[in-house]
Amino acid sequence: MEIVGKSVPRKESLDKVTGAATYTADRIEPSILHARLAVSPYAHARIVSLDASAAQNAPGVLAVLTGDASEVLVGEEIRDRPILARDRVRYYGEPVAVVVAETEAQAQWAANLVQVQYEPLPVVNSPAEALHPDAPILHERLKEYEKSEDVVSVPGTNIASIVHVIKGDIERGLAECEKIVENTVSFGPSDHAAMETRSAVVQIMPDGRVFIDTSSQAPFAVKKYMARYFGLEPGRVIVRTLFVGGAYGGKSSVQLEPIVYLASRAVGGRKVKLVNTREQDITTSPVRIGLQAKVKLGSTHDGKIKAVQIVYHFDGGAYNDKSSAIALSAASDCTGPYSVENLHCECLTVYTNHVFPAAFRGFGHTEMTFAIERGIDALADELGMDPWELRMRNAIVPGDTTPTRNMLNSSNLGDLRTCLERMRELSGWEDWKVQQLNDHTVRAKGIACFWKNSSFASNAVSGVILLFNQDGSVNLETGVVELGTGSKTVLAQMVAERLRMSVDRVHVKFKVNTLDTPEHWETVASRSTFFAGRAALKAADDASKQLIAIAATVLRADPDDLELGDEKVFVRADPRVQIPYKDICYGYRYPNGNSIGGQIIGRGHFIQRWMSPLDPATGEGQLGPEWNVGAQAVEIEMDTRDYSYRIVKAISVNDAGKVLNPKGAFGQVMGAMAMGLSYASHEGFDYTDEGILLNTTLRTYSVLRYGENPEYIVEFIESPCLDAPFGARSLGEYGLISIPAALASAVSRAAGVRMNVLPLFPETIWRAKDGGSV
Amino acid sequence: MIPFDFNYYRPATIEEAVALYMRLDQKGKWPLYWSGGTEIATFARLNQIYTEAVIDLKGIPECRALAVEEQEMTLGSALTLSEIHDSEIFPLLGATGSGIADRTSRNKITLGGNVCSELIYKEAILPLLLADSDVIVAGVSGARRLPIAQLFQRSMQLAKGEFLVQFKVNTSYRLRPYTSVKKRKQSAIGYPIITVATLTTESGSRFAFSGLCDFPFRSEEIEKILNQHELPVGERIRQAEDRLPAPIRSDMLASANYRRLVWQVTLEDLLANMEA
Amino acid sequence: MKLRLNVNGEIRSADVRPAELLLDVLRENLGLTGVKPGCRHGDCGACTVTVDGLPMKSCLMLAVEAADKTVETIEGLQDSPVQRAFVEKFAFQCGYCTPGFIMNSHALAHLHPKADKATVREWLQSNICRCTSYEEIQEAVEAVLSSGQPTSRMMN
Structure with missing residues (x-):
């Protein structure tokens, strides 16, 4: 291969280093009206009265909308969320009103004037509180809500969904164990903190067509849900997305679009723009899910795990939206990458008075992995065993089955044992015990493993169109949104490889427009190279057939004798007989002017075979085609007086199947590792007992900065996934998944206390170690 | 916007x-x-x-003044923290200022703005307290010059319409040994759990703190204790704690107990280094 | 108020409120949308431009404060060594923080062409990147600093 496997710089490079790349909020037009939200200062309260008159009368204001503006309830898994709060607010930052004004400043000024009188209600601040028998019920109408078919709710409680994943016989399994440990973990929600805050622009045309420009990683989902929510014809909802400034799952939710749609409708369909402030991006828009979990692991004396019993309580926030889908995904892979015969997992998604969750890089797997890996470390402790050995001993291999009872083979499962071996060498694991550097400084290492199967709708589609230009070059069009992952460059590499041309001659269309771009379900779940890659290869093959067909006529040769190469079609046995693409891709013109053929348009689509939803009672089903794996390590240096620490080194060994773009792949994995380290060491929402969020800016919600990064060591092994283009396994999420667990492992070892919470602030460690007393 | x-x-x-x-x-x-x-x-x-x-x-040119003369240095209130740092005119102030916000922000944040901040930290005040600086304040009745300790009592005591024009610092403090340590919750940039600045003169070391209590302060009483070299370090710190001007602060960056621990560890290290 | 700004070597005028921030005037009035709002709170550095050669968060500055100064935005840089290095080192992914990082690095390379690691860290900690590991950015900036190339080629 000449192009696949090369570090081709991303196609949009020059746009991005010159400021020419445009993002949704960069649409600046004099005719645009501006919207601003007024949001709830309470986590749970009844709206006693709402007076919008001062806002209505403020300069430049065209409309003020409140909960009365629409009775529509929205939400993906459960339709439980009013577009603007009605009668009651259920989280701090929930939108209660939207103001439309001529300028953003006027809209903000007026939004500040919306007067709401609240009567505070008791707050549910965690899953444990939500499940308390005396907990206030956050959704009394849970029974009546419209739900997805696989969502099982428990009306009359705060349980939005419940899933069981069961295999073997847990009672018998536990009875056979010689060692049993139980470990609980707990952490709250946190933020995606993409550098571009979310934004949406909506215009409703006189004939009812709705144009939506949105910073979404799922423009086709926006189309689908907007049509569903408002009874619109899908073909008349036209969603457009430019570049997206970081998403990490957070921009796959539909949230601002319905608000701005109502706002536009209120001003006669004029174009209205809403750009989240950073504070509202953190408090109002969906976040990363929190979890409280209990994991019981049973093994033999020599560390063979025989039984696993798990309880997951996901913090589903005030409204369900994607939470129960995230929980389901976590439950489906609930054991982590270990072979377990006897399993019982109960997974609840519960309502709390927190902001509701969105997907976040890993889709429940980072959270689930933290619970499992902390349990594995605890088991190793109790067994007095090297935690690496314990993992190696139980690593899942071809021939084992998943918790969802799918048979694994070397194609649908990555090679974890090889990853573990390499990680052992790279981390110098033979010296895994804590090293004392001086009387108050230690060095310690921690490790963890991960796996993930990417769940998606069983009928998720992906399509690609290739359009030839007169000069023989090709335009690549796909519904994949360029979020920064470089997927479109990789797709161009695949097309160039298959059509035997230079990657410079494959032009990528970055903008997605649901009117004329083939659908790519959602740019999530690391599916772009897999699904769109398969579609792109099919489109290239389709184009290639057409090129060969016309070349066969022109060259008077059997199509079977022809091959592609160097942007030409030639006779295999006599390459001198050839014709360049440019002479045939727009039809062929004979010397006398007669012409045949036409513009070559390659079409390709993909749908994954044999996917099926999970049976919520047993967990049987197949949510995705392949389980990708890896092993990670983190090394830290800690001051054992105040437990402050520095991350020295972070290591990731991923089974990449096939590395398509090495620099791009390293960047994806290192970036994901950085995000995992940031999440585990810096990030977490700081709620008061009343559910008020305190850290609502990037000053108080701090993330990893330049220079805080450790040394990164990333290595790929390549055991191909036969279903995937060129065998490539996904990478975008996989650098992150077990990094928090690996950091917690290192921190626990250094401090000499099991850390089962996130984030790992020095004070948190100190509390666990010394009980907060000096 | x-x-x-x-x-x-x-x-x-x-x-x-x-x-x-x-x-x-x-x-x-x-x-x-x-x-x-x-x-x-x-x-x-x-x-x-x-x-x-x-x-x-x-x-206003006076607010932008930056000068070192034989007797005293002049620091205009509208100098940015970056300008002060890069000028190397008063290294302790440069170093302490460098802990505030981030470098690009410090190209805009000024000395006067920081010490008059509504927030509790005002870390740039620490070196000025340690160096017994004078302040020139302008108001309706003209300009007046007064010692910083008189003007800064937990915050700047300015009358309506007054503003800071300059700080005057005795040049002899300029190149005295100093330290400036900032401990944050868990990030390279951000507000302090505590910031400690020290300046050593012939008569001993001076200490000023930000983040520890609800306001920045320097305490001569605490300095006296910390300079008792005959006492073990731990004992000095314990005694100093009894003389704090206000309870140790508890907030989302740190609880009072943990903040106390960080303060103790920081002082331990500082004293050990100074006396090494 | 009528405001004249010297931006990217051109004198531009705009009719703005005195309370308008430089960030918004550059974007809304002058169409320079390479200047990105990320937090409007001085925390993230996405809106960094240079003012008289110094990096400045344009969300922390009134437009009127820039009136008698020289402002440069990402649109004013063309084929500069920092831009080239960012491409070569894969120093961005989503690209949203990139103009701010480039303007800061560009100013650094100008003012401190031999900046040591500590100085580079001090300067670049002013910006947040959420996609990369920062290692790629570090490589890009260090490549420019050590290369001794001229750092500017203004667009005409």
Whole structure:
């Protein structure tokens, strides 16, 4: 291969280093009206009265909308969320009103004037509180809500969904164990903190067509849900997305679009723009899910795990939206990458008075992995065993089955044992015990493993169109949104490889427009190279057939004798007989002017075979085609007086199947590792007992900065996934998944206390170690 | 985006600035002096401050003065923290200032703005307290010069219409041994759990703290204790704790107990280094 | 108020509120949308431009404060060594923080062409990147600093 496997710089490079790349909020037009939200200062309260008159009368204001503006309830898994709060607010930052004004400043000024009188209600601040028998019920109408078919709710409680994943016989399994440990973990929600805050622009045309420009990683989902929510014809909802400034799952939710749609409708369909402030991006828009979990692991004396019993309580926030889908995904892979015969997992998604969750890089797997890996470390402790050995001993291999009872083979499962071996060498694991550097400084290492199967709708589609230009070059069009992952460059590499041309001659269309771009379900779940890659290869093959067909006529040769190469079609046995693409891709013109053929348009689509939803009672089903794996390590240096620490080194060994773009792949994995380290060491929402969020800016919600990064060591092994283009396994999420667990492992070892919470602030460690007393 | 309107004034002299202030105040414009303006700009966007007139002090030459003379150094209130750092005029102030916000922000944040901040940290005050600096304050009745300890009592005690013009620091403090340590919750940039600045003179070491209590302070009583070299370090720190001017702060950066621990560890290290 | 700004070597005028921030005037009035709002709170550095050669967060500065100064935005840089290095080292992914990082690095390379690691860290900690590991950015900036190339080629 000449192009696949090369570090081709991303196609949009020059746009991005010159400021020419445009993002949704960069649409600046004099005719645009501006919207601003007024949001709830309470986590749970009844709206006693709402007076919008001062806002209505403020300069430049065209409309003020409140909960009365629409009775529509929205939400993906459960339709439980009013577009603007009605009668009651259920989280701090929930939108209660939207103001439309001529300028953003006027809209903000007026939004500040919306007067709401609240009567505070008791707050549910965690899953444990939500499940308390005396907990206030956050959704009394849970029974009546419209739900997805696989969502099982428990009306009359705060349980939005419940899933069981069961295999073997847990009672018998536990009875056979010689060692049993139980470990609980707990952490709250946190933020995606993409550098571009979310934004949406909506215009409703006189004939009812709705144009939506949105910073979404799922423009086709926006189309689908907007049509569903408002009874619109899908073909008349036209969603457009430019570049997206970081998403990490957070921009796959539909949230601002319905608000701005109502706002536009209120001003006669004029174009209205809403750009989240950073504070509202953190408090109002969906976040990363929190979890409280209990994991019981049973093994033999020599560390063979025989039984696993798990309880997951996901913090589903005030409204369900994607939470129960995230929980389901976590439950489906609930054991982590270990072979377990006897399993019982109960997974609840519960309502709390927190902001509701969105997907976040890993889709429940980072959270689930933290619970499992902390349990594995605890088991190793109790067994007095090297935690690496314990993992190696139980690593899942071809021939084992998943918790969802799918048979694994070397194609649908990555090679974890090889990853573990390499990680052992790279981390110098033979010296895994804590090293004392001086009387108050230690060095310690921690490790963890991960796996993930990417769940998606069983009928998720992906399509690609290739359009030839007169000069023989090709335009690549796909519904994949360029979020920064470089997927479109990789797709161009695949097309160039298959059509035997230079990657410079494959032009990528970055903008997605649901009117004329083939659908790519959602740019999530690391599916772009897999699904769109398969579609792109099919489109290239389709184009290639057409090129060969016309070349066969022109060259008077059997199509079977022809091959592609160097942007030409030639006779295999006599390459001198050839014709360049440019002479045939727009039809062929004979010397006398007669012409045949036409513009070559390659079409390709993909749908994954044999996917099926999970049976919520047993967990049987197949949510995705392949389980990708890896092993990670983190090394830290800690001051054992105040437990402050520095991350020295972070290591990731991923089974990449096939590395398509090495620099791009390293960047994806290192970036994901950085995000995992940031999440585990810096990030977490700081709620008061009343559910008020305190850290609502990037000053108080701090993330990893330049220079805080450790040394990164990333290595790929390549055991191909036969279903995937060129065998490539996904990478975008996989650098992150077990990094928090690996950091917690290192921190626990250094401090000499099991850390089962996130984030790992020095004070948190100190509390666990010394009980907060000096 | 600041959601309300204000007028912008850029006086060229101290007198003009004060006169403007008084006139605008009388007209009910809620005037504010604007130095770096970073705090006003961010508070205004969040609807936490209101004004109809800002008076930019950066056009006043005295506020921008930077000089070292034989007797004293002059530091204008409208110098940015980056300018002070890069000038190397007063290394302790440069170093302590470098802990505030981030480098690019410090290209805008000024010395006067920081020490008059609405926030509790005001870390740039620490070196000025340690060096017994004087402050020149302008107001309706003209300019006055007074010791910092008199003007800064938990915060700047400025009368209506007054603003800081300059700090005057005895040149002999310029190159004295110093330290400046900032401990944060868990990030390279951000507010401190504690910031400690020290300056060593012939008569011993001086200590000033920010973040520990609800206001920055220097305490001669604490200095006396910490300078008792005959006592073990731990004992000195314990005694110093009894003399703190206010309870140790508890907030989302650190609980009081953990903040105490960080303070103890920081002092331990500082004293050990100083006496090594 | 009428405001004249010297931006990217051109004198541009705009009719703005005195309370308008430089960030918004550059974007809304002058169409320079390479200047990105990320937090409007001085925390993230996405809106960094240079003012008289110094990096400045344009969300922390009134437009009127820039009136008699020289402002440069990402649109004013063309084929500069920092831009080239960012492409070569894969120093961005989503690209949203990139103009701010480039303007800061560009100013650094100008003012401190031999900056040591500590100085580079001090300067670049002013910006947040959420996609990369920062290692790629570090490589890009260090490549420019050590290369001794001229750092500017203004667009005409």
